[in-house]
Amino acid sequence: MEHQTRLPRSTPEAAGIAPQAVLGFLDAIRDRKLELHSFMLLRRGQVAAEGWWAPYKPEYPHMLFSLSKSFTSTGIGFAAAEGLLTVNDPVVGFFPDEAPETVTGNLAAMQIRHLLMMGTGHAADVTGSLRKDENWVRAFLAEPVEHKPGTHFAYNSAATYMLSAILRKVTGQSLLAYLKPRLFAPLGLTEGTWETCPRGIEVGGWGLNVTTEDIAKFGQLYLQHGVWEGEQILPAAWIDEATSFQIDNDDGRANDWTQGYGYQFWRCRHGAYRGDGAFGQFCVVLPEQEAVLAITSGVADMQAVLDAAWAELLPALSADAAPAPDAAAQAALEERLAALRLDPPQAEASSPAEARLDGRVFRLEPNELRLDSLAVRFSEQGAELTIGNDELGEQTAKLGRGAWTASRLRVGDVKQGAEQRVEGSFAWRNDDTLDIRLMLVETPFTYALACRLDGDALELTFTANVGWDPDKVLTIRGQAAALA
Incomplete structure (x- = not known):
């Protein structure tokens, strides 16, 4: 079966969004001094707008940090669909040789679903402990589990590593090798690389490197409930489960990190959900608006990026009527996108020194x-x-x-x-x-x-x-x- 390697291109107006909205988003990013490296806005399966701040380029892979987690979760979805595991399987059961001598009740009760929802029962992230041991699985299982699994949210990259280790156990393959024919090949993703632990297992919770368009395609697959080019490659039921509210993470702040957590996906305001990674790597899916927003960046304030999207793009994506044609606005947007850049130091070109x-x-x-x-x-x-x-x-x-x-x-x-x-x-x-x-x-x-x-x-x-x-x-x- 032939698969497209590039998403179809359109214009904002053809995709039902006013070009002024994209210009407003770019203005907000500039005015807030946010360092974006790329963005790609999809609407109804087409690229409505895209841009790279030179010297970043479309073909360059980008370090995803924790956006990698959503890809790891997808690997669990494929394995569940193939009957290799269920989300109710006890974690410790996969690793009898690495379990501690005494398995506490909370550790025994920890299931794959608890790894997925960041509800392992640990009081806090235990990733730092893993790095002190060559055998990260053994180190994870040795950590105290203070809470009953499923009752306490603690963002924990070590939990995602365990998902990768479980996939290695049940498939006999690396996570990346397992995903290649199931996800990468059908979507026409680039080769991708993934950081590994000392024993050669993909770290899962971070370490994946792919392009911006790869991120956009991944989001589009989820928006389409697992269908790609007419083929159901990932069960719709898994996508519904993975992106729905699985555990409460409300800490009193009204932002996009307190709306609940799914299976390695964050719930957002406005009915959206996302995978994200440190310093502003985003795959935002807006089901009600039939849109996907992929972003790579180098920002400290990730909420500010989402705020700009909600303020400038969301109203246009939610509009009932199609935008009126505006050739001047479209030309201004094209000119703006072509001129995106990050400037090098500008001072004296030379010195007596x-x-x-x-x-x-x-x-x-x-x-x-x-x-x-x-x-x-x-x-x-x-x-x-x-x-x-x-x-x-x-x-x-x-x-x-x-x-x-x-x-x-x-x-x-x-x-x-x-x-x-x-x-x-x-x-x-x-x-x-x-x-x-x-x-x-x-x-x-x-x-x-x-x-x-x-x-x-x-x-x-x-x-x-x-x-x-x-x-x-x-x-x-x-x-x-x-x-x-």
């Missing part, structure tokens, strides 16, 4: 980034930043003068470490301070390095656009070793 910095290798004091050395070599066209690290060795990123230039770097865990696309740029803030940006365009992250030269000494200030400690500023000092 360039000659003093050029080619000098600076040995850096011990630091949590584990950077050992830094050197910058300039040319008329741009520069090259070379950084040294004990695990990864020396690596070089290209930098454009006030413009983005592409290269590749290995970042993070050397064991997981595939090279990532990086866009680099630089500008001189003043005569002594060089501003460098490294945008990891397959992730939410952009790193800013401010290099201040003081004789033979270098002061390096490191910040990131988003992170687990968002206000953190690292200052690292270095000393010139020799001319390279």
Whole structure:
């Protein structure tokens, strides 16, 4: 059976939404200073509007963080449909060799459904404990289960890992291999990659990398109750169950994180539901409006992104009458979408200090980034930043003068470490301070390095656009070793 690889394209008006609404959404994102990387709005199965903020591109995969959870849940849906498991199966029963000597009543009562709904009975997320053990399953089962499963919501990525481990047990395959013929191939998704634990099991709760259009297709499959190109590939009953209210998570705040939780899907206001991931990765499904909104971004305030969608897009999607044709608004939207970009540092293109910095290798004091050395070599066209690290060795990123230039770097865990696309740029803030940006365009992250030269000494200030400690500023000092 032939499967389309791209969703059909339309215009907002043809899809029943005024282009002014999309312009309003883009205005709200800009005015709130939210760093979106891409968005794709689907209406009635067609792409009504889409945009990528350069240098992000449609073909680039993006790190999904916890949006991965919704894909893991889908794997459980397929396995249940094939009779390999039920959501009522006890978790501990899959792992007799890794269970603790004494299985408490609450652990014995924990079922697959409790993993799915984040109602394992743990008082809080236990993912940190898993990382201290090579065997994450054993570590999970050893954790105290303080509450009766199903009675206490605690967002817990370790629960999603257990779903991945259970799928490995019952299918004999990795989660990604299991999903490929059932989900990825029918929908025409890109290859995808998924981070694994020390024993090679996909982590489930995070670690999946796919494109924005892949996210949009995934949401459209759910909107269509599991039907794709006329074929029921995932049971409609599973989708209804997975996206419905399964457990209360109301903590008194009136926002989109307190509307109830399904099977690795969040309930939203306005009758919508979503999968989402840290720093603004979204797959929002609006059944009443026949719409899907896929977003990748690098934002700290994820609620602000949803607020912009509710304020600007929802009224237009909910309108009873089709919008009146407006050629000027459509032309303005097309122009706006074509011009979306994230600007590199804009200051002085060069400095008298360039000659003093050029080619000098600076040995850096011990630091949590584990950077050992830094050197910058300039040319008329741009520069090259070379950084040294004990695990990864020396690596070089290209930098454009006030413009983005592409290269590749290995970042993070050397064991997981595939090279990532990086866009680099630089500008001189003043005569002594060089501003460098490294945008990891397959992730939410952009790193800013401010290099201040003081004789033979270098002061390096490191910040990131988003992170687990968002206000953190690292200052690292270095000393010139020799001319390279």
